[in-house]
Amino acid sequence: MSDQNRIQLNVRIAKETADMLEEIVEYYQENTKLGRIYKGDVLTDIIEKSHGLMEKQKAIQKRKY
Template sequence: MNEEDKKVQLNVRISLETSRMLDEIVNYYQQNTKLGRIYKGDVLTDIIEKSFAVMKKQQNKRF
């Protein structure tokens, strides 16, 4: 099993409003992608990876 196949389970508390927003985002992904079933973990992973890339770009511009 390579590093990318390893997963950790997160147990986090979020507000009800944030949960509703996540549900709406998941629904949006589901309707606008052809990947089949989309899960909350997939959406969160995508959001985190994109945010991380933006952060790294901004950090590189400063130095």
């Protein structure tokens, strides 16, 4: 993805959350064949997966009504 399609987010998170992110990044690094894994890549993956789950839940809720 080119830099033109990316934005920088500056956020404050708890140290415990940052430690969990580091652990997740290490896990991705050990279990993927993609080469170097960056925090931004991991966060993107987590957000995309969470968004997909949210959309499925919204669709299920709409069908109920």
